[in-house]
Amino acid sequence: MSGKVNPPFYNMKPSHWKLIPYGKQWIDDDDVVSVVEVLRSDWLTTGPKVAEFERTFSNLVGTKEAVAVSSGTAALHAAMYAIDIGPGDEVIVPSMTFAATANCVVFQGGTPVFADVKEDTLLIDPEDVKRKITFRTKAIIAVDYTGQPCDYDKLISISKAHHIPLVADACHALGAYYKGKPVGSVADLTVFSFHPVKHITTGEGGMITTDNEEYARRMRIFRNHGITTDHRQREQMGSWFYEMVDLGYNYRITDFQCALGISQLKKLAKWIKRRQEIAALYDEAFKDFPGIKPLGLRDDVLPPKEYISLSGDPVTHIINFMYSLHAYHLYVVRVDEKVIGRTRDEVFKELRSRGIGVNVHYIPVHLHPFYRKKFGTDVGLCPIAEKAYRQIISLPIFPALQDEEVEYIIKTIIEVLK
Ligand SMILES: *Cc1c(COP(=O)(O)O)cnc(C)c1O
Numbered sequence: 001m002s003g004k005v006n007p008p009f010y011n012m013k014p015s016h017w018k019l020i021p022y023g024k025q026w027i028d029d030d031d032v033v034s035v036v037e038v039l040r041s042d043w044l045t046t047g048p049k050v051a052e053f054e055r056t057f058s059n060l061v062g063t064k065e066a067v068a069v070s071s072g073t074a075a076l077h078a079a080m081y082a083i084d085i086g087p088g089d090e091v092i093v094p095s096m097t098f099a100a101t102a103n104c105v106v107f108q109g110g111t112p113v114f115a116d117v118k119e120d121t122l123l124i125d126p127e128d129v130k131r132k133i134t135f136r137t138k139a140i141i142a143v144d145y146t147g148q149p150c151d152y153d154k155l156i157s158i159s160k161a162h163h164i165p166l167v168a169d170a171c172h173a174l175g176a177y178y179k180g181k182p183v184g185s186v187a188d189l190t191v192f193s194f195h196p197v198k199h200i201t202t203g204e205g206g207m208i209t210t211d212n213e214e215y216a217r218r219m220r221i222f223r224n225h226g227i228t229t230d231h232r233q234r235e236q237m238g239s240w241f242y243e244m245v246d247l248g249y250n251y252r253i254t255d256f257q258c259a260l261g262i263s264q265l266k267k268l269a270k271w272i273k274r275r276q277e278i279a280a281l282y283d284e285a286f287k288d289f290p291g292i293k294p295l296g297l298r299d300d301v302l303p304p305k306e307y308i309s310l311s312g313d314p315v316t317h318i319i320n321f322m323y324s325l326h327a328y329h330l331y332v333v334r335v336d337e338k339v340i341g342r343t344r345d346e347v348f349k350e351l352r353s354r355g356i357g358v359n360v361h362y363i364p365v366h367l368h369p370f371y372r373k374k375f376g377t378d379v380g381l382c383p384i385a386e387k388a389y390r391q392i393i394s395l396p397i398f399p400a401l402q403d404e405e406v407e408y409i410i411k412t413i414i415e416v417l418k
Contacts, residue, residue: 019352019355020356020396020401021197022357022359022395022396023197023198023330023396023397023398024196024398025201026267026400028267031260031263031264034259034260035263037259038255038256038258038259039256041255043255044256045252045254046224046255049255049259050068050253050255052262053066053261053262054066054067054068056262057207057261057265058209060182060184060268061182061185061209062182063184063210063211064211064216065209065212065213065216066207066208066209067207067208067209067210067219067223068205068206068207068253068258068261069205069206069208069219069253070206070252070253071193071195071204071205071206071251072191072192072193072194072195072205072206073100073104073193073206074206074251075191075193075206075207075208076100076101076141076191077104077107078208078219078222078223078251079104079189079208079215080104080105080107080108080110080139080167081108081218081222082189082208082219082222083138083139083167083215085105085108085109085110085139086109086110087109088110088111088136089109089111089137089139090110090111090137091105091110091113091137091138092112092113092129092133092139092140092141093113093115093140094115094117094124094141094142094143094145094385095114095115095116095365095381095386096122096362096364096388096389097143097145097362097365098171098361098365099365101141101143101169101365102114102371105141106374110138111375112375113132114364114365114377114381114382115129115382116128116382116383116385117384117385118384120295121145121148121295121298122145122385122388122392123143123144123145123148123298124143124145124150124155125384126151126154126155129155130158133162137162137164138164139164139165139166139167140158140164140165140166141169142155142168142187143168143169143171143172144169144170144172144173144176145172145330146328146330146331146332146361147172147176147275147326147328147329147330148173148176148324149178149183149186149298149301149324149325151298152178152179152187156187165188165189166187167188167189167191168183168187168190168191169191170183170184170191171193171195171198171329172329172330173327173329174192174198174199174200174327175199175271175272176324176325176327177325178324179300179323180321184209185209185211188212188215189208189209189210190208190209191206191207191208192207192208194206194207194257194264197329199268199271199327199329200261200264200265200267200268201261202253202257202258202264203257204257205257205258205261221245221248222246222249223248223249223251223252224248224252225244225248225250226244226245226246226248227242227243227245228242228245229242272325272327272328275329275399276304276308276326276328277304278328279304279326279328279331280303280304280305280308281406281407282294282331282333282395282397282406282410283303285410285413286410286413289417290336290340291340291417292333292334292336292413292417293333293334294331294332294333294334295332295333298324300322300323301323301324301325301326302324302325302326304328307325328397330361330397331394331395331396332361332392332393332394332395333395334388334391335347335391335393335417336391337390337391340417342417343390344360344390344391344393350416351412351413351416354412356395356409356413358394358395359393359394360392360394361392362389363389364382364385364386366378366381367379395409395413396409
């Protein structure tokens with residue numbers, strides 16, 4: 001971006017239209033400088049920037065530990081390893097999520113058990129989680145779908161009652177708050193992704209936050225082949241000796257990626273605010289529009305309009321007043337075929353042809369061929385997620401999205417749906 005703004009694409013000839021993506025990174029000159037500095041230093045991988053990124057991150061979300069890895073998927077896998085998921089174990093996951101949320105259970109030989117979501121928010125339904133618990137259930141993974149924190153109070157009480165850990169897949173929710181607490185410090189383990197469409201990026205990258213030092217120790221070994229010391233630690237000890245104590249992977253993140261992460265984190269609060277502003281514009285536009293409905297908010301989650309109108313430091317306000325804050329990774333609307341007389345797929349195609357890079361998040365995971373074949377999941381397992389899947393469209397939302405682009409998107413949607 002570097003402060004430069006592209007001319008609005010719709011002022012160009014239609015043949016020159018570039019699709020407005022649903023999400024996009026923002027890289028400033030100071031990001032570039034911090035990466036280049038590390039490229040010129042002695043450490044390309046596992047050096048001082050990894051530890052600095054981890055410290056900065058754990059301070060931000062208020063946990064004792066943060067462990068940086070090579071992707072959000074690696075972070076999910078490491079979390080499953082930390083809590084010792086293995087063959088015969090069941091882990092409850094929501095069906096309305098990215099496949100990696102369930103895949104990480106399978107990586108460890110476990111069985112994902114799909115829970116349905118709530119009709120209005122599409123967040124994991126704690127009542128369905130309760131119904132799906134068996135003597136084999138070893139953990140619950142909750143997803144803060146679109147960036148809205150899920151119903152942690154209820155999920156924590158279920159996890160406590162059954163003595164199983166609660167893992168949060170917060171890949172959508174960096175910067176979100178749950179009743180005054182930063183997402184990242186609410187569940188036993190919380191996983192983040194730094195893919196370019198997420199809140200901050202390291203190219204590829206991920207993080208797990210926890211207060212449990214034993215989990216953190218296990219994950220640091222896991223990301224490094226199951227080896228007890230890394231190259232840098234050995235060098236400091238002047239020793240060649242290392243031992244592989246368990247089967248691990250190479251899930252390390254590089255030092256220059258962590259430099260980018262540190263630089264990006266400084267802008268997180270500003271970017272969350274911009275996401276709130278865009279969400280408020282969409283909310284207002286579709287408030288009374290028949291046939292199109294933004295997802296609902298849980299009772300304690302502040303509507304974006306209220307968040308923006310708060311004076312002073314919004315985060316302090318959140319902490320003081322025990323509200324929850326939506327991080328708006330995605331802005332999802334449901335289109336009602338019966339009202340508008342057209343299917344979601346038709347609306348989708350029309351918007352794409354007009355330069356709007358809408359998307360669908362997600363195909364319910366239990367409907368993917370892999371899960372049908374390997375675990376025998378099928379239509380009817382999570383009816384609310386399945387019904388929502390036929391209606392949802394993700395609209396563009398990212399900090400660099402201009403007001404004129406948002407106006408164009410709103411105007412076009414209203415035109416198409418009329
Ligand atoms: C992005 C994402 C992941 C995976 O993260 P990667 O960094 O792409 O591996 C996992 N779960 C959810 C919900 C995500 O959105």
